[in-house]
Amino acid sequence: MNKRKICVVITARPSYSRVKTVLEAINNHPNLELQLVVAASALLDRYGSAVRYIEQDGFKIDARVFNVLEGENLTAAAKTTGIGILELSTVFDNLSPDIVVTIADRFETMATAIAASFMNIPLAHIQGGEVTGNIDEKVRHSITKLADYHFVASESARERVLKLGENPDFVFNTGCPSIDLAAQSLKDTHFDFDPYKKYGGVGRKPDLSNGYLVVMQHPVTNENNQSRVHIEETLKAIASINQPTVWFWPNVDAGADGTSSGIRAFRENHQLDHVHFFKNMEPDDFLTLLIHANCLIGNSSVGIRECAYLGVPVVNIGSRQNKRDRGNNVIDVDYREEAIREAVSYWQKSARPKGSSVYGGGEAGKEIATLLADCPLRFHKTIFY
Numbered sequence: 001m002n003k004r005k006i007c008v009v010i011t012a013r014p015s016y017s018r019v020k021t022v023l024e025a026i027n028n029h030p031n032l033e034l035q036l037v038v039a040a041s042a043l044l045d046r047y048g049s050a051v052r053y054i055e056q057d058g059f060k061i062d063a064r065v066f067n068v069l070e071g072e073n074l075t076a077a078a079k080t081t082g083i084g085i086l087e088l089s090t091v092f093d094n095l096s097p098d099i100v101v102t103i104a105d106r107f108e109t110m111a112t113a114i115a116a117s118f119m120n121i122p123l124a125h126i127q128g129g130e131v132t133g134n135i136d137e138k139v140r141h142s143i144t145k146l147a148d149y150h151f152v153a154s155e156s157a158r159e160r161v162l163k164l165g166e167n168p169d170f171v172f173n174t175g176c177p178s179i180d181l182a183a184q185s186l187k188d189t190h191f192d193f194d195p196y197k198k199y200g201g202v203g204r205k206p207d208l209s210n211g212y213l214v215v216m217q218h219p220v221t222n223e224n225n226q227s228r229v230h231i232e233e234t235l236k237a238i239a240s241i242n243q244p245t246v247w248f249w250p251n252v253d254a255g256a257d258g259t260s261s262g263i264r265a266f267r268e269n270h271q272l273d274h275v276h277f278f279k280n281m282e283p284d285d286f287l288t289l290l291i292h293a294n295c296l297i298g299n300s301s302v303g304i305r306e307c308a309y310l311g312v313p314v315v316n317i318g319s320r321q322n323k324r325d326r327g328n329n330v331i332d333v334d335y336r337e338e339a340i341r342e343a344v345s346y347w348q349k350s351a352r353p354k355g356s357s358v359y360g361g362g363e364a365g366k367e368i369a370t371l372l373a374d375c376p377l378r379f380h381k382t383i384f385y
Contacts, residue, residue: 007097011108021365039065084111105140129157165383175360183362206244217298219255227255237340313347327356
């Protein structure tokens with residue numbers, strides 16, 4: 001019996017942690033062969049060079065697709081997607097996969113979905129059915145309509161995919177694979193690495209032994225022209241709180257130049273001796289960092305997903321995560337320094353929230369691999385209802 005070839009396309013830094021346990025499970029499955037494609041910002045050092053950590057974890061990369069167009073604006077995002085369709089079409093033609101897997105809702109994932117669909121290759125989508133209210137939602141729901149198999153992360157997401165007319169026989173609530181990593185990290189929570197020595201970064205090196213904050217704030221694509229104003233409010237709040245802070249640079253989204261320039265300008269004009277900036281970390285180290293943090297501040301989905309499971313307090317800023325399922329670990333605030341400071345203060349005076357399994361219990365990777373091995377190959381679909 002020939003092994004079923006499963007081609008997984010990773011296009012950005014966050015996507016690797018979202019799919020790492022799926023890659024492991026595919027590799028370990030006797031009836032599956034992993035084909036791994038790394039593309040877009042996942043290849044670029046300025047966005048954390050996720051490809052380096054993928055290789056360190058022992059995964060063989062079958063193809064690299066360099067398709068990011070400089071600009072960090074809406075036009076560059078559209079053109080990056082177009083280049084991705086061209087390049088990935090060639091990759092799929094060379095690899096001849098049985099199923100292509102795409103992850104989540106970033107604009108680069110649209111290229112994967114379109115190329116696979118037009119080439120009559122069955123498409124599996126991880127993390128469909130969620131709502132946020134920005135451009136990612138258009139991408140996410142569009143991929144749902146292009147996809148043949150749906151591995152959603154929550155029950156409400158499953159219900160939305162069904163409402164979009166998808167066949168319930170191919171919609172599976174597997175939970176989120178990133179929760180698999182979170183569950184593993186709770187088995188050993190020792191903070192046994194020096195982040196400054198291991199990952200470099202820029203800025204002073206505040207003492208983290210007595211507690212610290214973590215900041216991850218990305219531009220919102222449909223508010224991209226306000227990204228600098230948004231980040232300045234967070235910077236003022238962190239400067240005022242004046243506690244050791246680990247800050248991660250933004251993703252490659254429209255508006256990222258405003259976020260990055262806002263950070264650089266603020267650093268030049270203000271004392272931020274208590275803040276250190278990193279591009280990226282290995283998933284296991286990043287989760288350990290979160291477990292020991294006093295609070296996560298910003299608008300990353302990690303605050304909604306992994307931090308819910310880990311019971312890490314989160315101050316979620318703005319609209320980027322609107323309407324996503326939440327645990328009891330999130331306070332939502334708008335883009336105001338005072339609101340951010342007050343929410344951080346609340347968490348520092350309160351008991352840590354209990355963990356939530358709203359996004360699964362830690363077995364998603366194995367379940368997805370089993371489904372990929374057993375599901376019938378689909379070459380045609382229609383609206384089910």
